[in-house]
Amino acid sequence: MMHRVLHTIFLFALVAYYGCGISSAVKQNYTFEDRQVFDLVERLKKNPNDAAAQALLPDAYRAALQKRDSLTEAKYYNLGGGERHIALANEWLVMQQMYEAILSNPAAKIAMPNPWDPAFKIQQEYNLAADEFYRQGVGYLNYNTREGAQKAYDYLVKANKAVPGYKDVRELMSEALDRSYIKVVVSPVNYYNNAFSYWGFQNDWLQQQMVRDLNFRSYKNVKFFTDWDARSQNIRPDKIVELNYTRIYISQLFTQQYSINRKAEIKTGETKTIPPKPVYETVTATVYVTKRYMQSNATLQCRIYDAYSNRNSFYDNFSNNYNWNIETANYRGDSRALTAEDRRLVNNRFTNEPGRAEIADKLLRDSYNTLLSRINNRVSF
Incomplete structure (x- = not known):
């Protein structure tokens, strides 16, 4: 039994x-x-x-x-x-x-x-x-x-x-399994020789984001760590990723003013003759335009190198621009002389310009997304 x-x-x-x-x-x-x-x-x-x-x-x-x-x-x-x-x-x-x-x-x-x-x-x-x-x-x-x-x-x-x-x-x-992994450490980001808080960020999200994104990519036999993770787990990296913003420029708010003279022939009636003929009136107006704009840009430099030989396996720069502008207007004269675009500007309302942190965040995310796409498509660890 x-x-x-x-x-x-x-x-x-x-x-x-x-x-x-x-x-x-x-x-x-x-x-x-x-x-x-x-x-x-x-x-x-x-x-x-x-x-x-x-x-x-x-x-x-x-x-x-x-x-x-x-x-x-x-x-x-x-x-x-x-x-x-x-x-x-x-x-x-x-x-x-x-x-x-x-x-x-x-x-x-x-x-x-x-x-x-x-x-x-x-x-x-x-x-x-x-x-x-x-x-x-x-x-x-x-x-x-x-x-x-x-x-x-x-x-x-x-x-x-x-x-x-x-x-x-x-x-x-x-x-x-642990020994078979290629261990890659993503170093803290250098934000143009300033701390990340200088640009208005609440935390250093980019380093953590890159580690998450690259691990999610599931490279075969590759694991990614922050420098803190590597130290706390006593991990000796095989490769190191350096992220360095060699340039972050956020401009001041610029104002430009100019005027446009408008003139139009407006039909006001017809003559009593046979046949009748149109009667026109010349109307004029001056449009005063105020343009507010900011031009900002950033360049992200990425280097991936072997921790033992110091030899680069990847090195490139990723630049992007962010241009913000808004135009408003008022006018003097006869409104009938205004074009459709003039009316749009007159009805436009000025909104506050984006903040320093908002612009910096957009610049960084755009350049980072371009870098991540390049790594996913071309870099073999």
Whole structure:
């Protein structure tokens, strides 16, 4: 009874971990002899009184087992390491399916009362596979290189898949994964030799934003950190990102005034002659325009370089401008002389110019978005 319980637990864990992938891999290994057994079991399922099927099943089962005994070693002789043991386990899983099919069919169980239970053999192959993968993973981890850590992680994942929680494989997987990452530190932003508060910002959002955006981009085997994160986690960076605003210029509010003379011929009536002729009146007006404007610009310089060799992997400047203006007007004279644009300016109302922080924020965001697009499209870490 205990054996049956353990056997059921083993099967449940196996199916839960590997899912439907096992079924397809196992079916690929069906031999002619295997299919004969499954066909006979199916016949007995449909007709438990099929005497011919009952008589043929024991010999068919023994033939399938002998066939598998002869082919397993020879078929995978040239396959090395843990992969060989995984392949062998898949072969014995055919016998596991056969075992389950017979036991679940009362008529087949009568014809073949003691089929061989391959559960121990399968688990043995998985244990051997896990050991092979584990040793290969540890070997690559001992190289103490990023490339070695990447290979180590792949092997350790296979070991953990073969036997979940094998030895200290999960701790080593975490270590290998950490060593396999290229660690990139984004330095604090230099805001044109001033603190970020000089421009009216409440916080230094750009550094944090870049770390979030680049991590969200999900570069393979790359992680991004702020300098504070790197220090607190004792991380030695492989690459460093420097952001430097070499120029931030926010101009004062300029005012320009000018006038435009308007003149128009307005029809005021018609003569009493036959035919009548139009009568025009000349009207004039002077439009006084006040233009208020600001011209601001910024240049963001980005350098990405290797922390050990100091060699640049990326270096570029990203400039942008922000021009703000508004025009208002009043006039003297006859309103009939005004154009549609004159009327728009007369009806326009002066609004307060944008604040220093608002302009600086727009300049920085625009240049940063251009930089981020360039990094996403062209930079390989």
